[in-house]
Amino acid sequence: MVQLQVAELGRVRGGEEQRAAPGTTQKIDQFLANERPALPCVVIDRDEVRCRYSLLSEAFPNATIFYAVKANPMPEVLAALAAAGANFDLASAGQAERCLRLGIAPDRLSFGNAVKRTQDITRAYRNGVDRFAFDSIAELEKIGRAAPGAQVFCRLLVDGKGADWPLTRKFGRDEEMAVDLLSHARALGLTPIGVSFHVGSQQTDPSKWHTPIATASRIFHGCAAGGVDLAFLNLGGGLPAQYRTPIPTLGAYAEAIEVALTQYFGSSRPQIIIEPGRYLVGDAGVLRSEILLIAKKSRRASIRWVYLDAGRYNGLPETQGERIHYRIRAPQRGGRCGLVTIAGPTCDSTDIVYEHSGYELPLDLEVGDPIDFLSAGAYTASYASVEFNGFAPILTYRI
Ligand SMILES: Cc1ncc(COP(=O)(O)O)c(C=O)c1O
The missing domain is CATH 2.40.37.10 (Lyase, Ornithine Decarboxylase; Chain A, domain 1)
Incomplete structure (x- = not known):
């Protein structure tokens, strides 16, 4: 044969992740050999997804995990992660409805796309979603009209270096503008809660979280000086999968992030969110x-x-x-x-x-x-x- x-x-990765590193599993290989599915196809092993979720929870014990649905929106994948305790980052109102149909409560959903159709904000808000990303005054105004009182967070501009799939340029605002926008959110009837950033997908350098965490802490201070207290920091996605090039261990990412959070937030650490997609699936x-x-x-x-x-x-x-x-x-x-x-x-x-x-x-x-x-x-x-x-x-x- x-x-x-x-x-x-x-x-392959060393250390704690050796078992999950090859990029396939025995179950997938057995399925391909025995079932001979129609091609082309993608086969997902939900046990591996569950395993990744538990490794991630162990590595980031003080963070709340929001799975980025866009990475793989299969209902069965969402259901497996929901049962494991995950929350969900959404790119559209349709994704919100997919999660809700699976019985996931709306308070476990966050609308992380900074470019939304007004009707989609309304749709998501009416369905109970109460947390929205923005990175411009026009988007903030839209959210103010379509989701009165909602919690909003501002996405920061980052350079995306070190990422094999960068998410630069299109999203995010600089520090100064972020402070202005967050400070203005209340006047629009919204609840400013904090900031988010994404260091780029398949980020191969754990130190890339350092600079945006430092920026976030200055924004927290800048807003506090104007009477707006922020308590939410969304560290985005970016944790890598194992492709052709060796990657650092999950532990190396967790450690670099922990060091930066301690350095810049000390004992007044905000609620920490991570939004992995690629790492989990x-x-x-x-x-x-x-x-x-x-x-x-x-x-x-x-x-x-x-x-x-x-x-x-x-x-x-x-x-x-x-x-x-x-x-x-x-x-x-x-x-x-x-x-x-x-x-x-x-x-x-x-x-x-x-x-x-x-x-x-x-x-x-x-x-x-x-x-x-x-x-x-x-x-x-x-x-x-x-x-x-x-x-x-x-x-x-x-x-
Ligand atoms: C807002 C947001 N959060 C999270 C993710 C997931 O990123 P990754 O798959 O690199 O973990 C993305 C990816 O595009 C994103 O745009």
Whole structure:
């Protein structure tokens, strides 16, 4: 029987997380082998999600965890996390309704998107959601009209360095403006509670929380001087999954954050929120695709093009700019490996997964072989296009 092996193996994490590091689980592999699901698909192991939640709770005992629903909004994933005690960060009113339908109480929901349609604020507010992010006066005014009295927090601008998937530029306001906006919130009939930031997704440098925590503490002082007491600090997401490059341990992140909180807030620490998405579900899923075609561009070409049934528009959007480097598992028949360009199935030439990242796959690969993207539980199925080129959205299975 042909063995599936990781052709591009990044080192796994050491220490306490060794068991969860490979980016797949025995249950997922058994499911793929026994059920032979229709492809392409993403398979999520909820036990692994639960395990991540408990590791996270242990590492951050003094923080309240809000799972960022956008990372993987499968109802069964939300239900597993809800049962484990998680709260939920929302990007839309639709996500609020999905959580409410699962019986999750509205006081466990936070609307963290700083750009919202007024009707969506109203919808969420009427459903009992009482906590909203903003980063502009216009958004604050919208919330003031649509959700009178609601709790609001201001998102800070950060540089996003060190993140493989940065969230810079689009969101956040600088320190001075944050103080002005928070101080103005009361005049609009709102309840200013604090600040949030996001250091960028797949943040590989634990020290990147330091500067925004320092900024947040100055904003707390600035607001207090104007009579507005803040008591809420949302440290965002950013905790990484295990892709091709080694990453620091969860403990290293917890320690760096703890040191910064102690340095800047001392004994008057606000309520601390974390909003992980990728960390909780990334390593709990595998994306299995199938090879549709293997071809070379000329007789002399050394690089093979491997075309898959999954691609940039169906399950692998985070390979845009070749930013997220999944570990790839391919059948090994004992032969050598060679450089490949990996592409998706659509007629769009932007649908190239990896061209410049040095991926190698076995030379004896065949059309019809499975190709697995490991640690693919986050931002894969939830990003799939509805029907680009007529391809159905990638299937998802949970076990
Ligand atoms: C406001 C907010 N919170 C949390 C997250 C989750 O981030 P991550 O998946 O890096 O943990 C995101 C991701 O885009 C976000 O925009």
